[in-house]
Amino acid sequence: MPSLRSIRGRIKSVKNTRQITKAMEMVASAKMRKAQMRVRDTRPYAEKILELMVRLSAIESHRPNIFFKTRPVTTIGIILVTTDRGLCGPINANVIRQVNKFMADRPGVRFEFVAIGKKGQDFLRRTGLKAVGSISGVKDRGKIEEILPATQVAIEEFQEGRWDEVWVFFTEFVSTLSQKPRVEKLLPIGPDVVEGGGKGASPFLGEYLYEPDTTEILDVLIPRYFESIVFQRVMENFASEYSARMMAMRNATSNAKEVIYQMTLIYNKLRQAAITREISEIASGADAVQQG
Amino acid sequence: MSFMLTLVTQERELISEEVDFVKANGVDGEFGVLTGHSPFISLLDPGELVVRKGEALYSYYVSGGVAEVLPKSVIILANTVERADEIDEQMAKRARQNAEEALKQPISEIERRTYLLELKRESVRLSIVARRRSTRHPGQISEE
Numbered sequence: 001m002p003s004l005r006s007i008r009g010r011i012k013s014v015k016n017t018r019q020i021t022k023a024m025e026m027v028a029s030a031k032m033r034k035a036q037m038r039v040r041d042t043r044p045y046a047e048k049i050l051e052l053m054v055r056l057s058a059i060e061s062h063r064p065n066i067f068f069k070t071r072p073v074t075t076i077g078i079i080l081v082t083t084d085r086g087l088c089g090p091i092n093a094n095v096i097r098q099v100n101k102f103m104a105d106r107p108g109v110r111f112e113f114v115a116i117g118k119k120g121q122d123f124l125r126r127t128g129l130k131a132v133g134s135i136s137g138v139k140d141r142g143k144i145e146e147i148l149p150a151t152q153v154a155i156e157e158f159q160e161g162r163w164d165e166v167w168v169f170f171t172e173f174v175s176t177l178s179q180k181p182r183v184e185k186l187l188p189i190g191p192d193v194v195e196g197g198g199k200g201a202s203p204f205l206g207e208y209l210y211e212p213d214t215t216e217i218l219d220v221l222i223p224r225y226f227e228s229i230v231f232q233r234v235m236e237n238f239a240s241e242y243s244a245r246m247m248a249m250r251n252a253t254s255n256a257k258e259v260i261y262q263m264t265l266i267y268n269k270l271r272q273a274a275i276t277r278e279i280s281e282i283a284s285g286a287d288a289v290q291q292g
Numbered sequence: 293m294s295f296m297l298t299l300v301t302q303e304r305e306l307i308s309e310e311v312d313f314v315k316a317n318g319v320d321g322e323f324g325v326l327t328g329h330s331p332f333i334s335l336l337d338p339g340e341l342v343v344r345k346g347e348a349l350y351s352y353y354v355s356g357g358v359a360e361v362l363p364k365s366v367i368i369l370a371n372t373v374e375r376a377d378e379i380d381e382q383m384a385k386r387a388r389q390n391a392e393e394a395l396k397q398p399i400s401e402i403e404r405r406t407y408l409l410e411l412k413r414e415s416v417r418l419s420i421v422a423r424r425r426s427t428r429h430p431g432q433i434s435e436e
Contacts, residue, residue, distance in 0.1 A: 041303060041304040041305065042302065042303060042304075044298070044300045044305040044308065045300040045301060045302050045303075045305070045369060048298060048300055048367050048369060049369055052358075052360055052367065052369070142303055144302055144303075206331060207331075208331045208332050208333045208360075209330065209331070209332035209333075210332065210333055210334070211318050211319060211320045211332065211333070211334035211335065212319055212320060212335065216335070217333055217334075217335060217358065220335060220358065221358060224358075224369070228302050231302060232302075
């Protein structure tokens with residue numbers, strides 16, 4: 001039987017934990033609302049530029065462009081988007097599971113990474129996978145400049161032929177209760193970069209007029225495309241992170257409540273048992289005095 | 293006859309609706325688009341974007357980007373956009389003055405070009421503001 005004192009101590013410590021998880025839940029939910037709005041705001045651009053790139057990739061005269069040309073795959077570059085902090089449910093573990101599965105499905109291919117987020121960096125270090133670049137501490141304010149170092153490295157690797165494909169791994173924000181790990185191919189650009197064959201993308205297969213000219217437009221558009229998609233995916237990841245954290249902390253808070261309830265029950269029982277024992281001791285003591 | 297106009301930046305979506313006419317500032321000069329335009333893609337210079345929907349005219353400042361014109365839709369992927377009523381007139385005036393003064397100094401060719409560009413940008417901003425003032429509706433400018 002635990003002593004009264006030790007139970008009292010435990011109740012106190014669980015109460016502290018509850019307070020912390022409660023506070024984290026509230027912080028996460030405030031951040032989540034903003035992050036969700038940002039996801040909504042950034043989705044249209046990413047969608048539109050993706051559709052445009054797919055349309056452009058279908059045009060015959062663009063085929064020689066290195067960003068549209070499929071080549072035999074020996075090295076795949078992966079942009080791994082994770083959170084910086086833990087305590088956000090299973091979302092990082094789920095993404096990493098996808099990475100492992102992806103690699104297991106492609107034997108004989110080399111993999112190199114650009115990590116956005118500390119958890120991904122930790123994973124790469126632990127497993128000894130090659131990271132050519134990594135950034136962490138990205139703010140959730142929605143400024144694209146912060147992720148440019150990562151995208152520039154990736155584009156360069158691809159352009160100089162060291163990477164034959166570039167994929168991005170992240171957690172898509174579906175709803176507050178649901179976040180899905182996602183895998184997308186970004187380069188080379190082809191019809192297969194849009195999941196499900198491009199919903200809503202009008203299949204325009206004719207030729208455009210260009211101002212000033214094709215090369216110049218593609219030189220502007222391709223890095224833009226790449227940056228915007230990665231940026232949007234990072235925003236998705238933020239919304240997922242905060243939602244997952246809010247849910248995880250809400251669960252932790254209610255678990256703590258349950259534990260406190262159970263322990264208080266035990267504590268009260270023990271206390272009453274002690275009181276009863278004391279009374280009966282006093283009573284029997286008094287009896288003995290009277291009889292003697 | 294209207295067509296679908298989408299005006300987006302990386303940070304938000306400004307327009308996604310049926311409109312009748314769009315005028316934008318391409319690198320090779322201004323262009324206007326009506327329904328059924330032949331497909332083309334143009335890079336955009338900093339300038340004004342005018343949208344007509346029915347009788348109403350709307351005006352935006354676009355800092356650059358890409359426009360894709362298709363027969364039944366126009367998609368503008370802009371770098372940054374300010375709605376006419378979002379333009380900070382005081383700031384634009386100050387920036388223009390700065391640029392004007394800087395241009396009077398003896399400066400390098402590269403600097404001169406950046407300031408000229410700046411001057412042009414701010415002038416466009418201010419002309420949008422000036423026109424907006426003649427009507428009551430935010431974002432709406434008077435008939436030309």
